[in-house]
Amino acid sequence: MSELLSNFNVSNFLTSMVSSDLxxxxxxxxxxxxxxxxMIGGAIGGMILAGKDIGYSxxxxxxxxxxxxxxxxxxxxxxxxxxxxxxY
Numbered sequence: 001m002s003e004l005l006s007n008f009n010v011s012n013f014l015t016s017m018v019s020s021d022l023x024x025x026x027x028x029x030x031x032x033x034x035x036x037x038x039m040i041g042g043a044i045g046g047m048i049l050a051g052k053d054i055g056y057s058x059x060x061x062x063x064x065x066x067x068x069x070x071x072x073x074x075x076x077x078x079x080x081x082x083x084x085x086x087x088y
Contacts, residue, residue: 031076039068046061
């Protein structure tokens, strides 16, 4: 693990992920991370809302599928606004 973190490319990538440097690679990684977190939250919300009615596994699956429908466009719009504000 120390060899991976001491690599210059990985170190540079992690630095750009944490700082305000937004490029296509960091934007894509943040989009994937936000989608995964959104799917987890949607699954939990689906189980809470409709778990007793339609079953916990089916409601978790539906929640995980429908949650990114709102998160992905919001993330893309946010990245576009951050890029616009960063350039001007």
